[in-house]
Amino acid sequence: MSGLSYFDCNVMIGRPNSLEEYSIYRPQELLAVMDRCGIEQAMAFHVGAVAFHPSSGNERIVNFCRENSRFHPVWVVLPGHTGEFPRGQALADGMKEAGVKMVKAFPSPGKHHFSLARWVSGELLDVLAGCHIPLALDMGELPWEQIYALGRENPKLPLLLTNLNYRADRWLYPLMEKCPNIYLETSGLKGFLGLEAYCKNFGAQRLLFGSGLPLYSAGAAAAVVEMSDISQREKEQIAGENLRELLCKAFR
Amino acid sequence: MNKPKIVDLHGHLGKWFNFSTPAHTTRDIVADMDRCGIDKMVVSHLSAITGETSYGNQRMLEEIASFPGRLYGYVGINPHYSEDMREQLAACWGKKGVVGLKLHPQNNSYSILASKCQPVFEFADKMGCPVLAHIWGGKEAMESRKIALRYPHMIFLMGHCGGPDAYREAVEAAKGVPNLMLDLTSSYMMEGMLEWMVDQVGAQQILFGSDIPFYDAKHAVGRIVYSRLADAQKEKILFLNALDILKQAGVKL
Numbered sequence: 001m002s003g004l005s006y007f008d009c010n011v012m013i014g015r016p017n018s019l020e021e022y023s024i025y026r027p028q029e030l031l032a033v034m035d036r037c038g039i040e041q042a043m044a045f046h047v048g049a050v051a052f053h054p055s056s057g058n059e060r061i062v063n064f065c066r067e068n069s070r071f072h073p074v075w076v077v078l079p080g081h082t083g084e085f086p087r088g089q090a091l092a093d094g095m096k097e098a099g100v101k102m103v104k105a106f107p108s109p110g111k112h113h114f115s116l117a118r119w120v121s122g123e124l125l126d127v128l129a130g131c132h133i134p135l136a137l138d139m140g141e142l143p144w145e146q147i148y149a150l151g152r153e154n155p156k157l158p159l160l161l162t163n164l165n166y167r168a169d170r171w172l173y174p175l176m177e178k179c180p181n182i183y184l185e186t187s188g189l190k191g192f193l194g195l196e197a198y199c200k201n202f203g204a205q206r207l208l209f210g211s212g213l214p215l216y217s218a219g220a221a222a223a224v225v226e227m228s229d230i231s232q233r234e235k236e237q238i239a240g241e242n243l244r245e246l247l248c249k250a251f252r
Numbered sequence: 253m254n255k256p257k258i259v260d261l262h263g264h265l266g267k268w269f270n271f272s273t274p275a276h277t278t279r280d281i282v283a284d285m286d287r288c289g290i291d292k293m294v295v296s297h298l299s300a301i302t303g304e305t306s307y308g309n310q311r312m313l314e315e316i317a318s319f320p321g322r323l324y325g326y327v328g329i330n331p332h333y334s335e336d337m338r339e340q341l342a343a344c345w346g347k348k349g350v351v352g353l354k355l356h357p358q359n360n361s362y363s364i365l366a367s368k369c370q371p372v373f374e375f376a377d378k379m380g381c382p383v384l385a386h387i388w389g390g391k392e393a394m395e396s397r398k399i400a401l402r403y404p405h406m407i408f409l410m411g412h413c414g415g416p417d418a419y420r421e422a423v424e425a426a427k428g429v430p431n432l433m434l435d436l437t438s439s440y441m442m443e444g445m446l447e448w449m450v451d452q453v454g455a456q457q458i459l460f461g462s463d464i465p466f467y468d469a470k471h472a473v474g475r476i477v478y479s480r481l482a483d484a485q486k487e488k489i490l491f492l493n494a495l496d497i498l499k500q501a502g503v504k505l
Contacts (some may be wrong), residue, residue, distance in 0.1 A: 022448035033443060037478050044481070045438060166439055166467045167271040192440055192465035193284060197274035217441040223474020227288060 004226060006039040008218075008242030009102070009136070010162045010185050010210030013064055014047035014057070024214045027068060034070070035077050037218040038212065041070050043243070045104050047075035049112060054085060062098045062136040072247075074136070077103045077128075079114055079121045090237070102160075103128060104136040116142060116150050125154045132249040134158035139188065144171045151179030158246055163212055164188035176202045183246070185210035186238060187221040195228045195238075204234035208243045253477055254488070255289040259494035260469065261409060262384060262437040262461030263323075266298035266308070267316050268323070270351065273465045278315045282322055282465055288469045290462070291491070292498070293323055296354035296384070300328020305336055309344050316349040324503065326354035326384055331368040334416035341375065351501040352407075357392065365395050377403035381501045384409040384435070392423035397425035400432035407497050409435045413449075413499070416440040423452045430457065437461030441475045455485035459493055 015025050024030060034042065037086025046064065048055020054076040065073045075095065095103075106112045108146050114120060128135055135157060142150070151159055162185040166173065169191060175182055176198075187210045189195050199205055209225055211218040225238050267276050275284075283460025285293060295316065305328045316323040327344040330336050344350050353376055357364055364373075364385060375419045376383045383406055387396055393414035400408040413434045414422035434449065434457055449458060460476060462469035476486055499505060 020442065020445070022442065022444035023443050036480075066274035069399050169272040169274065173272075190467040190471050191272070191274045193280060194468060214443055215469075217443050217446075217475045217478075219474040219476075220441040220471035220479025221474070222478060223253065225466060226468040227470040227473065229284075229287060 003224075004038060004235055004239040005207050005214070006222060006225075008034070008039045008042035008211050008213065008244045009208045009212045009243050010161065010187065011042040011044040011071070012047050012215070013044045016047050018040060022108060026078075029147075030214055031070070031217055033213060033218050037211070037222045038221070039218060040240075042213070043074050043102050044071045045074040045076055050106050050122070054078055054112075059099075061099070065099070073098060073100050075100045075103045076112075077105050077135075078112060079124045084096065087123055088127065091124070091239070092131050095131065095133065096251055100133070101247045102136060103136050104162075106138070106141055108141045111141070116146065118153055125157055129154055129157040131251055132158070134160050134246055136160040136162050136185070137164040139165065139168065144175070148175060148179065151182050155181055157178060158183060160185060160208060162188075162210055166190040166194065169194070173201070176206065182206070183208055183242070185235065186225060187212045189215055189224070190218055196230055199230050199234055202236045205232065205242055207238045208246075209239050254475060254478070255318065257491050258288065258290040258460055259292040259491040260285075260290050260462050260464075261382065261497065262268065262435055263295040263464045263495050264295040265295050265312060265464065269300055269465065272380060276442070276465045278318065278323070282319055284464065284469060288473050290469060292297055292494075293462070293464070294326055294351055294384075294498075295323055296326040296328045301354065301356035301386070303330055303333070304329050305333075305340055306343070307455050309340055311384070313344060313350070313448060315345055320349060322454050323349065324498070325350045326352045328354045328356075329372050330360055331355070331362060331366065332334070332360060333373060334368065334442055337371050351498060351503055352384060355383060355385040356390045358386050363395060364399050373403045373406055376398070376406035378405070379404045379501070380407075382407040382497050384411055386411040386417040387422070388412065388418070390414060390418040391419045393421040393425045395433060396422075397429055400429045404431055407431050407433060408498065409433045411435045411461070412437050414434055416442070418499070419445060420448070421440045423449055426453050426457050432457070433463055433497070435461045436475070437463045437490070438471065438472075439463075439467050441471055446475060449479050450481060450485055455481070455488040458489045458495060
């Protein structure tokens with residue numbers, strides 16, 4: 001065994017709209033996979049916050065995490081103009097009370113259909129930055145140009161890019177160079193010796209272990225850290241220390 | 253995780269146009285094989301899956317000669333060029349370490365059912381050698397079944413199991429066709445899919461594949477090693493099935 005204990009920044013809870021023959025979704029199935037792969041704890045959002053509405057899904061993930069101590073709640077956020085989602089101090093207070101130290105957004109037209117540009121989401125982004133709450137975004141939720149703008153225009157907001165893929169380096173390298181507030185979740189960094197290259201070029205401190213469970217193979221995600229040609233210290237940072245460090249800054 | 257023993261029947265050499273490969277030299281590849289426990293890898297050169305087969309196949313011969321017993325080669329054939337089959341085989345077949353043929357129907361826009369592909373399969377059937385084909389989509393997966401049934405002495409490796417949206421068709425295609433092998437090479441590694449596939453067709457028809465240097469081998473290793481499969485099933489997928497194919501192709505192990 002590697003001796004690594006993973007803190008996963010990318011897990012989903014709940015029943016998605018459709019299943020494949022092999023899909024897992026029950027919490028006990030998820031925990032069995034986590035145990036097998038050495039994943040001790042996980043940041044989790046509720047699928048209901050994406051496929052139904054954040055207001056109910058966010059409440060459900062907080063309740064789930066209260067009953068399942070290995071999971072920590074991730075809220076799915078919206079800008080608050082329409083009255084569907086808290087804004088300003090109410091949002092900050094709500095997250096603090098619920099123990100939410102990371103959020104995720106799904107702004108693409110097929111999902112929550114909004115913009116993360118400042119004229120739409122500036123107030124939301126300022127609350128998150130002010131509370132030091134990282135914002136996670138799946139690849140494909142925003143065009144690359146808008147991710148760049150988001151990173152540059154909100155330099156105090158930690159941005160975590162999740163569910164990446166191996167074909168994106170020609171976008172990711174300049175983003176990492178120009179936006180020091182951008183972090184990468186590791187499950188999709190599948191390029192040949194790709195994790196090693198990111199460590200060398202940008203430092204292990206900007207890489208956070210994630211699995212993409214229950215959709216993606218947690219064993220694949222664990223092995224890429226465990227078997228990589230980087231130091232044990234870098235592996236430990238990626239496996240969980242970096243995430244803990246980010247979360248420690250919340251509300252401070 | 254203990255370092256497993258692995259034989260990889262899906263590797264490449266060279267760079268690619270569409271995205272950056274952080275590392276790509278043959279030395280990088282062999283060093284990573286050592287790290288991951290990959291004892292042997294069969295590779296095609298990436299230029300040999302374009303129109304420029306000759307350039308790629310020559311590079312393949314040079315590179316595998318540098319790592320005998322570790323690297324073996326596929327001859328890339330582009331069936332659009334009627335002379336390719338004759339010329340590439342004349343240049344490469346029989347050379348030390350060359351064990352099979354490589355086709356990329358998607359990149360080169362043809363169907364494996366096309367008449368121009370049949371000489372490739374006839375040759376492979378006569379030699380009892382593997383043909384690794386990039387297969388993408390349900391229709392292509394079912395075409396693989398037809399080809400494997402038509403040429404029963406050839407071993408047809410269905411690259412990528414048809415891709416993430418065609419796994420059902422790939423599994424259906426392989427049922428009852430022992431010379432049709434499901435190659436796990438994939439950038440989309442879904443939780444639980446491997447166990448489901450083994451349940452459907454058995455571990456004896458499934459192969460480890462890395463796709464180095466398109467992507468890293470470590471994900472592919474972890475997907476299998478950390479799965480719920482029994483050790484005997486993992487061993488078949490990681491190396492025993494591949495060793496059988498290499499033996500049938502005449503490799504002395």
